[in-house]
Every structure is written in structure tokens, then in C-alpha cells.
Amino acid sequence: xxxxxxxxxxxxxxxxxxxxxxxxxxxxxxxxxxxxxxxxxxxxxxxxxxxxxxxxxxxxxxxxxxxxxxxxxxxxxxxxxxxxxxxxxxxxxxxxxxxxxxxxxxxxxxxxxxxxxxxxxxxxxxxxxxxxxxxxxxxxxxxxxxxxxxxxxxxxxxxxxxxxxxxxxxxxxxxxxxxxxxxxxxxxxxxxxxxxxxxxxxxxxxxxxxxxxxxxxxxxxxxxxxxxxxxxxxxxxxxxxxxxxxxxxxxxxxxxxxxxxxxxxxxxxxxxxxxxxxxxxxxxxxxxxxxxxxxxxxxxxxxxxxxxxxxxxxxxxxxxxxxx
Numbered sequence: 001x002x003x004x005x006x007x008x009x010x011x012x013x014x015x016x017x018x019x020x021x022x023x024x025x026x027x028x029x030x031x032x033x034x035x036x037x038x039x040x041x042x043x044x045x046x047x048x049x050x051x052x053x054x055x056x057x058x059x060x061x062x063x064x065x066x067x068x069x070x071x072x073x074x075x076x077x078x079x080x081x082x083x084x085x086x087x088x089x090x091x092x093x094x095x096x097x098x099x100x101x102x103x104x105x106x107x108x109x110x111x112x113x114x115x116x117x118x119x120x121x122x123x124x125x126x127x128x129x130x131x132x133x134x135x136x137x138x139x140x141x142x143x144x145x146x147x148x149x150x151x152x153x154x155x156x157x158x159x160x161x162x163x164x165x166x167x168x169x170x171x172x173x174x175x176x177x178x179x180x181x182x183x184x185x186x187x188x189x190x191x192x193x194x195x196x197x198x199x200x201x202x203x204x205x206x207x208x209x210x211x212x213x214x215x216x217x218x219x220x221x222x223x224x225x226x227x228x229x230x231x232x233x234x235x236x237x238x239x240x241x242x243x244x245x246x247x248x249x250x251x252x253x254x255x256x257x258x259x260x261x262x263x264x265x266x267x268x269x270x271x272x273x274x275x276x277x278x279x280x281x282x283x284x285x286x287x288x289x290x291x292x293x294x295x296x297x298x299x300x301x302x303x304x305x306x307x308x309x310x311x312x313x314x315x316x317x318x319x320x321x322x323x324x
Contacts, residue, residue, distance in 0.1 A: 006042075006052070012059060013090065017031060040057070041309060045264025060090035085116060091108065105170070116144055117145045132162040133155075137167045137184050163190055166194075166260075191222055210225075228259060244289075253305055256307060269290070269291040297321050
């Protein structure tokens with residue numbers, strides 16, 4: 001197992017999970033708070049598997065912000081590079097769950113503390129002994145956090161690390177779909193690993209056919225694509241090989257953080273294999289398939305429980321599930 005670390009940058013927030021699913025917001029009686037935010041979730045997945053993870057963000061100097069820091073620290077994430085501010089509150093997201101576990105969101109983030117995180121607060125020391133930097137698109141709007149991402153990507157590249165990008169589209173947080181697409185297309189060429197879902201593919205690439213989209217993605221400089229299709233499993237592609245893993249049928253309780261679970265656990269397995277910028281394009285089909293199967297088990301365990309981070313299993317739990 002490589003001891004290189006994952007650094008993740010972006011938003012952390014409190015997801016308010018409804019007490020029951022299969023109903024609209026109006027019919028939810030109560031919500032319970034759970035720490036979330038896609039980059040934080042990815043860090044947590046990596047850390048709960050035993051990896052070394054560092055999270056870069058800014059939180060409000062309020063009870064929710066300190067709750068997030070304590071929860072991430074308890075998960076094993078290095079929280080020493082998190083900033084606090086009294087200029088804005090910690091972001092909140094209220095979630096409603098359909099009968100099949102899929103979600104809709106209502107965000108309180110105008111602005112939130114993470115959006116005001118500046119490039120100057122990105123600590124270069126956090127990027128030593130780095131395996132990969134991971135980020136999403138929520139923090140790529142026209143506010144200071146976007147420049148912080150550019151700074152972080154620069155530091156990661158200086159240290160020879162892989163760059164992982166999950167667009168993780170949240171349309172309601174953007175003034176227009178065009179602005180979101182422009183931001184995503186600006187940052188895709190900076191990535192070595194691109195995670196896409198079947199729901200995002202056509203918006204980003206212009207085609208709903210992953211095989212048709214791949215040449216353009218690889219031409220931009222991306223070296224590996226992780227393509228998630230919910231209950232239909234996951235695919236992974238390089239310019240040379242591809243692999244697939246099937247998702248087992250289980251009772252889905254909550255899909256919150258499932259996409260983050262997939263890329264977080266997939267990155268952990270790549271690190272376990274010793275994948276780096278020098279050999280990622282030569283990864284074998286067998287390695288890709290093993291990584292996908294590992295990630296599929298991780299996600300299968302997660303979606304059978306409420307919330308994101310609390311639902312993520314340890315390496316021991318993944319291995320036990322694989323043998324049952």
C-alpha cells in the first residue's frame with residue numbers, strides 16, 4: 001500500500017437528510033444533519049479505507065463549521081489546513097429523497113464560507129508526498145475559490161501528482177447552464193482522471209454515447225475515465241483498455257454521496273496499485289477491473305445506509321462483504 005496522500009479541495013457543508021423518503025419537501029416531518037460536500041466525501045472515503053487524506057476548504061466560524069471539522073477529523077482526515085471565517089456562514093443543503101433513493105437539493109449558499117476561500121490560503125506544504133489532487137465543479141464559479149483551485153492544481157502538478165476531476169453537476173448553484181459547462185470544459189484539460197455519470201455525459205460532451213465521447217476526452221489530455229451508471233454499474237477507460245463492474249441488486253436507502261464513494265474508493269485502489277502520472281496510461285485491464293469491483297462493493301455498502309460519510313465502510317468491511 002502506497003503511503004502517498006490524497007488532497008481534496010472544495011466545499012464542505014451540512015446535508016439535512018429527510019426522516020423519510022418517497023415524498024416532497026412539504027411532506028417531510030424532520031431532517032437530521034450529516035456532514036457532506038462532494039470533495040469532503042471523497043476525502044472521507046479515501047481516509048476510511050486507511051489512506052492519508054488532506055482537505056482544503058474554508059468553513060464558517062459557526063456551530064455547523066466546527067461540527068464539520070470535528071467529523072472530518074474523527075474520520076481520520078487531516079483538517080489542519082481548513083480555514084475559518086466570520087465573513088459568511090457554513091453552507092447547508094436540505095435533501096429530499098424519492099422512493100428509489102434519488103435526491104433533490106435546496107442549498108443555502110449565498111455566499112457560503114467555502115466560496116470565499118482564496119488562493120493565498122492554499123498551503124504549499126499540504127502537497128508534499130502527494131498521490132492525487134481531487135476537485136469538483138461546485139467551487140468553480142466566479143468567486144475566490146476558483147483561483148484557489150488553480151493554485152492547488154499548480155502545486156499538485158509541481159509535485160508530480162495525478163489530478164482527479166468529478167464535475168458533479170449542480171445546476172441550481174449556477175446562473176446559467178452555459179456558465180457551468182464553460183467552467184467544466186476549462187478544467188477538464190487539467191485532469192488526468194475524469195469521473196462522469198451517465199446523467200452528466202451528454203451535457204458535458206454533447207453525446208449520450210460514452211464510446212463516442214471518449215476520443216474527445218482523451219484528446220483534451222485526460223488519461224483515465226471513470227464512468228458511473230448507477231444500478232447499471234461502472235466502467236473505466238484508458239486510451240488502451242476498458243473494464244466494467246456490475247452493481248449487485250440491493251435495497252437502496254440513500255444515494256447521497258454514492259458518486260463520491262465511487263471515485264474516492266477508486267482513487268484509493270489506484271494508489272494501492274502504485275499508479276502515478278508515469279504509468280497511468282499503461283494500467284492493465286485486470287487492474288482496472290479490480291479497482292472497479294472494489295469501488296462497486298464500497299458503493300453497494302454505502303447506499304444501504306443513510307447519509308454519505310457515516311455510510312462509508314472501512315477496508316475490513318469491504319473485504320468481509322466481498323467474501324459473503
